[in-house]
Structure formats: structure tokens, C-alpha cells
Amino acid sequence: MSKEPFFVVGYPRSGTTLLRFMLASHPRLFIPGETGFIPFLRAPADRPLDRREVRRVARRIARLNLEWQDAVAEAPALEDALVEPRLGELIDALFRRRMRGSGAVRWGDKTPLYVLHIPALAATFPTARFVHLVRDGRDVAASAVAKWGRRFPQRLYLDETYVLLRWAEAVTRGRRAGGLLGGNRYLEVRYEDLVRRPEACLSSVCDFLGEELHPEMLAHERLARSLVAAGGHVEVCEPTSPGRVGRWRRDLSPDCAWLADRLLGSLLDELGYQGPPVEKPSAAAGALLAASLARYLAVRGAQRTLEALGRVPLSRDKRASRRPSG
16 A cells, blocks of 8 residues: 555546545545645755755745644754755655644645646655546536635636636646656546446545545545535535536526537547537627636736736635735
8 A cells, every 4th residue: 555645636616525535534544625835835846955945835835824834833843854855755744744643644635726736746746646536617617606606706707708718728737747647647537427436436546546445435424524614515515426417507508508619619528528519699698708708818817927926826715814925
């Protein structure tokens, strides 16, 4: 059995939280809440870090994710235990301090949008494995808009067009990175298989990770109910069900379904998510879709600028109020 770290990635609302609780129900595995900070640590991964760099990385982790403050408070002890560690070794040591007392011997990280950062993560953790969860983008759009589309500030930009195009970007980049890593380090899992045939799907994931299937993994809702806060991912607190597969057929408007087919038809076909023929929208609806597409392009341009500047960590809700330095 392996002790290598692993990452569960995939565009949000693709089932990564469900898979997290399934895997975390295994007594050997520890998967905390989303980290979101690893691509934003501004530290080299290809050489050892000196003590000053270790302290700076620890401070930045604490500011980017408040849940890690207790772990990084022990950084001075790590400086003595780890003489000039590489970035991956430092993060590994912090994870292992967080999982003390859990009985687990191996850690994983479930941060969905790490799907956009697989090459950097693979370089930081040369033995890590990646499980990429993929779900029909139309179902993802219906789910994301229902969950976040009315919240501020998401309601200013998050609509079906935004989600569909971001989903396509994430899936394409994740699969491209996986192709470069190869089958020993990258596994693609379909959400639809996970909820329709959970035991068989989890068996394949466990084989990939070098673990044995544990019966508690098929009763993930027990762990979820103990950890999910009120108003959180309530769906993972229930037994696995395929009831949300194909929800786009009832939740997406015909115009949105047409847009998905027009923009993403080839990718949907490649992934096996063919749908029924859809009619072209009216001129008025087409104008609204065009405006939505223009808004997406403007929002993504701004986001890419902020991402390049390191201003958009993936755990904004866990971040300290003041902007991190260092």
C-alpha cells in the first residue's frame, strides 16, 4: 500500500466533494477541507528552501487559508526537523501534522480547481497521483447556477454561459495534463459512474491509488453528516443516488441547451455526453446569449489578470481579511 499523496480535482459541482467523503471514509486516508493555496505560495519547487523561505511560505499559507493556522504555527519545529526541505516536503510535513490522531497514514487534497494546476502540482509532488472527476457540463451548469447564481458577487457574472465555458476550459486542461502524466499518475473518473455504480467505480479508484476498498467508503454519508456545516453540501449527507444525472434536461432552458450544443458539442461528444437535437433560439433569445458570451469574455479577461498577479487564491472564503504579503 502506498503513502504517496493524491489530489482529487475537477470543475466545481462535478462530484469532487462526494468522492472526497468516500475516500476519507477509508481509515488510512485523510482529506481535509479544500486548501486552495498551493499554486499561490510563490516558492520554488525545484530546490531546497532555506529557513527564511520556510517561514515566508508558512505565513502565506496561514493567510491564504485560516484553517491551516494551527498547523503552520509549528513551522519553527519543522525548521529543525526538515533541514532545507523542498516545497513539496514542507507541505507534506504540514499535512502530516494536521492528520495526527486521525489514524490515517496517507493524505489527499480535494480542491476542485487544482484541475487547472496539475502540471505545477505534479512538479511539486513528483510521486503524487491525480483523480480527475468529470461530469456532463450541462448538469454542472444547472447545478452551479442553482447553488451560486443568486449569491453576491457571483450573480454579477455566473450564468450558464460562464459555467459551460469554464467547465470546458477546466476539463480540457485537466485531460491534457493527464495525458502528459500517463496512466500511472492520472485517472479520469465519471461522476455518472460514481453514482450509478459506486462500488465498482471506487474499486477502480482504490486500485489506482494502491489501496484496498473499505466498506465504510460505501457509507460516506456517515462521515459527511459529522463534518458538513448547515447549508453546506447537503447532498453528500445522503446515500449515493443517480437522481441528479441528466438534470439539465429539466433545469436548463432550450436556449441554454442550444448554446451548450453550439459551443461545446464536440467536447460533449468526445466525452460521450451526446444529447437530443436542440432547436435554434429566437432572435431575441440569441441576442441575450450573445450578451452573456460578451460578459463571459470580459470577466475571464479580468480574472486572468488577477490570477497572473496571484490575487485570486482558490479558497477566498477561508482567507484572512488582509492581503497576504511575502
